[in-house]
Amino acid sequence: MxxxxxxxxxxxxxxxxxxxxxxxxxxxxxxxxxxxxxxxxxxxxxxxxxxxxxxxxxxxxxxxxxxxxxxxxxxxxxxxxxxxxxxxxxxxxxxxxxxxxxxxxxxxxxxxxxxxxxxxxxxxxxxxxxxxxxxxxxxxxxxxxxxxxxxxxxxxxxxxxxxxxxxxxxxxxxxxxxxxxxxxxxxxxxxxxxxxxxxxxxxxxxxxxxxxxxxxxxxxxxxxxxxxxxxxxxxxxxxxxxxxxxxxxxxxxxxxxxxxxxxxxxxxxxxxxxxxxxxxxxxxxxxxxxxxxxxxxxxxxxxxxxxxxxxxxxxxxxxxxxxxxxxxxxxxxxxxxxxxxxxxxxxxxxxxxxxxxxxxxQTMQIDIIKDRGVMVRTNKQGLLENAYTLHISNASDDVQIVTAKVQGFEDIYLTGLPENGIAVPPRQIINVPVQVATQPEYARKGSHPIEFTFQYRLEQGEQAIREIREKTTFMGE
Ligand code: SF4
Ligand code: SF4
Structure with missing residues (x-):
């Protein structure tokens, strides 16, 4: 319908x-x-x-x-x-x-x-x-x-x-x-x-x-x-x-x-x-x-x-x-x-x-950076040498004096850092190129462990000495 x-x-x-x-x-x-x-x-x-x-x-x-x-x-x-x-x-x-x-x-x-x-x-x-x-x-x-x-x-x-x-x-x-x-x-x-x-x-x-x-x-x-x-x-x-x-x-x-x-x-x-x-x-x-x-x-x-x-x-x-x-x-x-x-x-x-x-x-931080460009070379004295850069960061408000030693071989030399240390200004980061050298007979082929010992103290005032140890390696021939 x-x-x-x-x-x-x-x-x-x-x-x-x-x-x-x-x-x-x-x-x-x-x-x-x-x-x-x-x-x-x-x-x-x-x-x-x-x-x-x-x-x-x-x-x-x-x-x-x-x-x-x-x-x-x-x-x-x-x-x-x-x-x-x-x-x-x-x-x-x-x-x-x-x-x-x-x-x-x-x-x-x-x-x-x-x-x-x-x-x-x-x-x-x-x-x-x-x-x-x-x-x-x-x-x-x-x-x-x-x-x-x-x-x-x-x-x-x-x-x-x-x-x-x-x-x-x-x-x-x-x-x-x-x-x-x-x-x-x-x-x-x-x-x-x-x-x-x-x-x-x-x-x-x-x-x-x-x-x-x-x-x-x-x-x-x-x-x-x-x-x-x-x-x-x-x-x-x-x-x-x-x-x-x-x-x-x-x-x-x-x-x-x-x-x-x-x-x-x-x-x-x-x-x-x-x-x-x-x-x-x-x-x-x-x-x-x-x-x-x-x-x-x-x-x-x-x-x-x-x-x-x-x-x-x-x-x-x-x-x-x-x-x-x-x-x-x-x-x-x-x-x-x-x-x-x-x-x-x-x-x-x-x-x-x-x-x-x-x-x-620590108010002081130090990193060791290996120079990757030159692994190993023979220096003028006939020693085997590796190059490093020390990346030093002083996070304090004072000038700090840093000295360094290195161990790892019976005969080992560190150059590039003054013997009486380097002054790191307050709140600054500095890069210091250094070289480590040793007799060729100690550093045969391959990598050898070495250790840096850094000591740092205030340039003025408190004379307490603090220490940082850092490990790295040394490349042989
Ligand atoms: S007044 Fe509102 S927001 Fe505040 S406690 Fe009471 S219910 Fe929660
Ligand atoms: S404030 Fe008034 S409405 Fe809210 S819970 Fe209390 S008596 Fe009840």
Missing amino acids: SEPENKPKPEVKEQVVQLYKKTERIHPKKADGKYANIRIFMIIATQLFFYGVPWLMWNGRQAVWFDILGRHFYIFGMVFEPADLLYLTGLLIVSAFGLFWWTTVAGRLWCGYSCPQTVYTEIMLWIDHLVEGDRNKRLKLDKEPWHFRKIRIKLTKYLLIFAVAAWTGITFAGWFTPIREFVPAIFNGTAGNVALGTAAVYGLITWLFGHIMREQVCLHMCPYARFQSAMFDHDTLVISYDTARGEPRGARKKNAKPEDKPLGDCINCMACVQVCPVGIDIRDGLQYQCIGCAACIDACNEIMDKMNYPRGLIRYTTEAVLQREYTDADIKKRLLRPKVVGYGLALALAVVGLIAGVATR
Whole structure:
């Protein structure tokens, strides 16, 4: 049976599917309390270190200066060279085991209190709060049309943000260039392009990550959020909402006892959500977005105080406690579990190894490079001779005098190095061509092991003599 021709066709509605969800700007409420104070303390401590250290002086030189162009890294009295990158590797190993260890013990402590992303976001939020007021005022201001007062407030805020970002960039560059010369040079227009470029790029990153992108960096760019769960276990301290105590949630009058209504302790006030810098609800359970800032603990404790309920509806606790396997009082006993002890031991070993390595580090390094062009030759005295280059690196701040002897044959001569030694200037690498010679009957065909003994001492001051032994080979006829 055919359909009647005049039957209206069903209307097809055009539907737009959003593949990209625009995120709303988060305006977290300011949280006050114990953990907010710890965060303030950590921000002040880390930033005093970051902004202050480049200004320290040591023996007339910037105390900490990573002179990349000059290929020297100064840390107080120590001078490191690219060859010392081994110590940087050691430092990275210590940092990695440190991160594994405290993440297993107490979750994202690093993210919550010391990560530069958290620190600069918090500083920018302080500026927001200082200039525009707390959350409600900021939300209201954002919705208002542009008028003189709004322009003035926004302009003040952006000037302050620019000042913080610019000074952060300049300070960052100051770790790599003498800051006491760099800062005046910026103002008199003589600063180098590399240092200026470094300051500009880092300042831009501070503004972009700390003010514009904020939680988006933690949510979408930071790899740590993705692999942290590999370090978490049943006994890791994480910031959690006590569902058994809080639910069923619901509004009630102040001072109402939970038993007056069949409700849990959560009054559904949303204070924990309003202070969250990543805009999540901790009551939904452990989420990878949570940076562990503990603002929700402070906010909820304030509410619990107002309601005369015990604190800790949101608190640092373990999954096992929430599942009532043991109580909060037993958490300390779970610290000595194999994973924590293993990471702790690895961390301790790495720290000891790094300290021992730096403490016993030689400021003089000598490599013997064989002259591959001329394997063996007969000199004017009729002796067999091999040529070498001594690659001498003085990583100290003083002139050092190096002397050398060589052993390996009954009759062996070293020429090319003055008998009373060669002076190696501070923080310099020199190449010294030398020759080793012996009687032809001692060095038959093939290679023969020989050993150099180098002695070095300061040209002035302490006269202690240190020794380096290096093995190499002598090619016979
Ligand atoms: S859920 Fe709590 S601890 Fe996690 S980011 Fe939000 S406020 Fe911070
Ligand atoms: S702050 Fe506490 S009481 Fe208020 S909603 Fe969050 S968990 Fe519930």
